[in-house]
Amino acid sequence: MxxxxxxxxxxxxxxxxxxxxxxxxxxxxxxxxxxxxxxxTAEEMGYFPNPxxxxxxxxxxFNIGVVVPEFINEFYAEIIVAIQEVLIENGFQVLVMQSxxxxxxxxxxxxxxxxxxxxxxxxxxxxxxxxxxxxxxQIEAGCPIVFVNRVPDSITASKVIFDHKKWSFFATEHxxxxxxxxxxxxxxxxxxxxxxxxxKGFLKAMKKHKIKEENYKTIETGLLAKEGMAIVEDxxxxxxxxxxxxxxxxxxxxxxxxxxxxxGYDVPRDIAVMGFTDTQIAKLISPQLCxxxxxxxxMGKIAANLLLDQINNDKINEPITKLLNGKLVIRxxxxxxxxx
Amino acid sequence: MxxxxxxxxxxxxxxxxxxxxxxxxxxxxxxxxxxxxxxxTAEEMGYFPNPxxxxxxxxxxFNIGVVVPEFINEFYAEIIVAIQEVLIENGFQVLVMQSxxxxxxxxxxxxxxxxxxxxxxxxxxxxxxxxxxxxxxQIEAGCPIVFVNRVPDSITASKVIFDHKKWSFFATEHxxxxxxxxxxxxxxxxxxxxxxxxxKGFLKAMKKHKIKEENYKTIETGLLAKEGMAIVEDxxxxxxxxxxxxxxxxxxxxxxxxxxxxxGYDVPRDIAVMGFTDTQIAKLISPQLCxxxxxxxxMGKIAANLLLDQINNDKINEPITKLLNGKLVIRxxxxxxxxx
DNA sequence: CTGAAAGCGCTAACAA
DNA sequence: TTGTTAGCGCTTTCAG
Numbered sequence: 001m002x003x004x005x006x007x008x009x010x011x012x013x014x015x016x017x018x019x020x021x022x023x024x025x026x027x028x029x030x031x032x033x034x035x036x037x038x039x040x041t042a043e044e045m046g047y048f049p050n051p052x053x054x055x056x057x058x059x060x061x062f063n064i065g066v067v068v069p070e071f072i073n074e075f076y077a078e079i080i081v082a083i084q085e086v087l088i089e090n091g092f093q094v095l096v097m098q099s100x101x102x103x104x105x106x107x108x109x110x111x112x113x114x115x116x117x118x119x120x121x122x123x124x125x126x127x128x129x130x131x132x133x134x135x136x137x138q139i140e141a142g143c144p145i146v147f148v149n150r151v152p153d154s155i156t157a158s159k160v161i162f163d164h165k166k167w168s169f170f171a172t173e174h175x176x177x178x179x180x181x182x183x184x185x186x187x188x189x190x191x192x193x194x195x196x197x198x199x200k201g202f203l204k205a206m207k208k209h210k211i212k213e214e215n216y217k218t219i220e221t222g223l224l225a226k227e228g229m230a231i232v233e234d235x236x237x238x239x240x241x242x243x244x245x246x247x248x249x250x251x252x253x254x255x256x257x258x259x260x261x262x263x264g265y266d267v268p269r270d271i272a273v274m275g276f277t278d279t280q281i282a283k284l285i286s287p288q289l290c291x292x293x294x295x296x297x298x299m300g301k302i303a304a305n306l307l308l309d310q311i312n313n314d315k316i317n318e319p320i321t322k323l324l325n326g327k328l329v330i331r332x333x334x335x336x337x338x339x340x
Numbered sequence: 341m342x343x344x345x346x347x348x349x350x351x352x353x354x355x356x357x358x359x360x361x362x363x364x365x366x367x368x369x370x371x372x373x374x375x376x377x378x379x380x381t382a383e384e385m386g387y388f389p390n391p392x393x394x395x396x397x398x399x400x401x402f403n404i405g406v407v408v409p410e411f412i413n414e415f416y417a418e419i420i421v422a423i424q425e426v427l428i429e430n431g432f433q434v435l436v437m438q439s440x441x442x443x444x445x446x447x448x449x450x451x452x453x454x455x456x457x458x459x460x461x462x463x464x465x466x467x468x469x470x471x472x473x474x475x476x477x478q479i480e481a482g483c484p485i486v487f488v489n490r491v492p493d494s495i496t497a498s499k500v501i502f503d504h505k506k507w508s509f510f511a512t513e514h515x516x517x518x519x520x521x522x523x524x525x526x527x528x529x530x531x532x533x534x535x536x537x538x539x540k541g542f543l544k545a546m547k548k549h550k551i552k553e554e555n556y557k558t559i560e561t562g563l564l565a566k567e568g569m570a571i572v573e574d575x576x577x578x579x580x581x582x583x584x585x586x587x588x589x590x591x592x593x594x595x596x597x598x599x600x601x602x603x604g605y606d607v608p609r610d611i612a613v614m615g616f617t618d619t620q621i622a623k624l625i626s627p628q629l630c631x632x633x634x635x636x637x638x639m640g641k642i643a644a645n646l647l648l649d650q651i652n653n654d655k656i657n658e659p660i661t662k663l664l665n666g667k668l669v670i671r672x673x674x675x676x677x678x679x680x
Numbered sequence: 681c682t683g684a685a686a687g688c689g690c691t692a693a694c695a696a
Numbered sequence: 697t698t699g700t701t702a703g704c705g706c707t708t709t710c711a712g
Contacts, residue, residue: 003457005689016699021691029697048455052395053689056704061392072421072620077412081438088437093456096436097428098421115388116433117343225624254624261626280412284565284594285625286601345705356683361707369681393705396688 004047013041024049064092064307065113068124069101069150073251074279075296076124079148082300083122090308092119101126107134120144120307127191128152144310148303152193158310160303160322164194167292167326168201171274172246174290174328176209178336180244180272183211186221186231186256188248198248198276217242221252228255236263244272244334250279250291257289257333273333287332294326344387353381364389404432404647405453408464409441409490413591414619415636416464419488422640423462430648432459441466447474460484460647467531468492484650488643492533498650500643500662504534507632507666508541511614512586514630514668516549518676520584520612523551526561526571526596528588538588538616557582561592568595576603584612584674590619590631597629597673613673627672634666 010017015034022030023038042048055061064087068076084094095113099106106126113121123135123145132155139145139157147159175183185202188195199218206216221227228247232255235241247253253275257267267273267287275282275291282289302322310317350357355374362370363378395401404427408416424434435453439446446466453461463475463485472495479485479497487499515523525542528535539558546556561567568587572595575581587593593615597607607613607627615622615631622629642662650657 003689007689017690018692018700019698021689022698025691031697034697050396050689051456052392052401053704054691055392056390056396056706057689057691059704071411072414072417074412077417081412084437088452093435095433097424112428116391225620251620251624254621258624258626280565280591281594281621281625284591284598285621286598343705347705357706358684358708359682361705362682365707371681374681390705393688394707396690397705397707399688 003050004045005050006047009038009042009045009047012045013038061117061119062092063113063116063118064094065110065116065118065121066094066096066124067106067109067113067121068096068098069106069126070098071096075277075294078296079124079300079303082297083304086301086304086308099126103127103129103131107131110135110138114138114143120146120311122146122148122303122307124148125150125152127189128193129191144307146303146307146310148299150192150194156319158306158317158320160299160306160324162194162294162299162324162326164197165201165204167328168198168246168276169205170201170328171276171292172202172205173209174330175244175246175272175274175334176205176211178244178272178334180242180336182215182242183244183246184216184235184242185218185246186228186248186252187218188223189220195248202246215242221248223249223252225251225255225258228252229259232256232259241265241271244268244274246274246276248276250275250277250282250289253289253291253333254285257285257287268333268335269337272336275333278329282329283331290331290334291329292326293329295324299324343390344385345390346387349378349382349385349387352385353378401457401459402432403453403456403458404434404644405450405456405458405461406434406436406464407446407449407453407461408436408438409446409466410438411436415617415634418636419464419640419643422637423644426641426644426648439466443467443469443471447471450475450478454478454483460486460651462486462488462643462647464488465490465492467529468533469531484647486643486647486650488639490532490534496659498646498657498660500639500646500664502534502634502639502664502666504537505541505544507668508538508586508616509545510541510668511616511632512542512545513549514670515584515586515612515614515674516545516551518584518612518674520582520676522555522582523584523586524556524575524582525558525586526568526588526592527558528563529560535588542586555582561588563589563592565591565595565598568592569599572596572599581605581611584608584614586614586616588616590615590617590622590629593629593631593673594625597625597627608673608675609677612676615673618669622669623671630671630674631669632666633669635664639664 006017006020009020020038023035066083071077071080080096087094097109099109103126147157151159151161187199219231221231245256253273257273260267260271265271275289278291278293282291346357346360349360360378363375406423411417411420420436427434437449439449443466487497491499491501527539559571561571585596587596593613597613600607600611605611615629618631618633622631
């Protein structure tokens, strides 16, 4: 693949390479006619500026790295789509890497991106931990970074987060209003920052509605369906089932529903189930899964724009925190059916 | 972010920049001790070779573009993960772009990648069409391209495809063996190459088992849940329901199940449903969805390796076609329950 | 085994 | 407005 270069175009038209360069970068002075002639000829010759050379001479890569825990589930996939939409529009390339919910791989990915001289990074951390120290050091060194979703409170950097506490509270309150008396919260592992917020929201609702201590419980479960299933099996064995489960994620909720059904319980007649982070299939299953919708698309767009601001403003930017709201999507699985 | 360059390291050690370069590229002659000294000092100084400069001087970008219809669903997400695993391992960066099942956006993405001087492209086409002409021209011009999944038969290029016909045949035969007498196939739109293969497999099974014409039908539906729902609603209205549906995709299957249930039909007791392209949630719903598992991970790995071969062998490679097999994952939704 | 030097294709002062 | 030229940071001949 022999590529045509700026020289070829310049020679053909007997102009200097700078003129050709200028024609392609409209910030410089150049006569309109020459410009148009150059552009036209370049087009005919099939010339296209070599981005690598451009990057080198401008000391800018126009690469943005995005590191997410995974993108098999819709949540991060949608965030990525939104990020790409904004950044590609602005002339950047987006490198997506997944860290398999593994902090070490996450760090490795971030380092790869930094070494590849990306102009900025969007990080959706896997879980709290030492990585944050490294990230903060990079930020202080001037590397534009924006965090998304599972960001520890402690960190002072630009971030786009979802108000887990608030919406966890609303979700729980919805269950209480449905007259469910005994409610268990299946939470993520506590090394995920947002898990703590979700628990806080849950407990706040318990407190507000003066639910007695013996009528609620928080069980550290995880994010996966099978983890939800294991917990429910255990509870069944212990004969310790609540009236309603508030689950940390939709996969967990689906695992819970499955296990309950397999054991002869009807959802929601016998036991209600509420999920979190709405997915397309939530309304395709029976019962339709009630959950909290997070604004994935908005999260991605805002993160990308925050990063662009950081990249474009040389002055040290104040860290900006965007706290986003969701929506309670009420569906069958949470509804108290008249079992009276 | 001031970066340390090869010069800094060279100056510090009073060696030439070529020695430093050689130390980092072990294909050259260099004394072991100097090499180790350089590497050690470089490490201490925090030096890392600038990949952009490397790319420019080697006239190789180490970028691979991957264009998929979407990656919100697991299918392509898993393929991407596998591709990345292989390529990153081999020192390449992977640029993922999605074309929203839109051939024009797909072409635009591919052009962006080619202009960005990627060393190769993996394309999972949206649907058959004129784009193929452009792609073939690029291949002839020496651009390494590997196709995945929805590839028209006509195209002679390296490709990794799934044997849709065969597994569609097996899936259909499974339904027949379950004693379902009247079977409808809800297919994708016919401008998707694999839809045709799926239909062929379905029809082959009908023929082999001598199903009468009035007892089977192929209905062009699409890939989405709502499209499946619309078709079933229509069939219910026309009172034209079969004993079993063989659906082009799991979303369609889930839409079908949902609509049937909402209208008082039990799946599989009244009507059986078979999906295609297995997903994680298939076994979390009730009834568990029977479908055909495709080897997404393998597809991605093979595609990446085919591409690497093309990139590394300058001699014009013969196009290689890899036809992969799947697995019939038998679950409740297809099983004839003794309604006798 | 090591160094000098010519590029890779482009940008961006500086001159003209 | 245009051309000249010196880089950007690295690889890779060619000498030594």
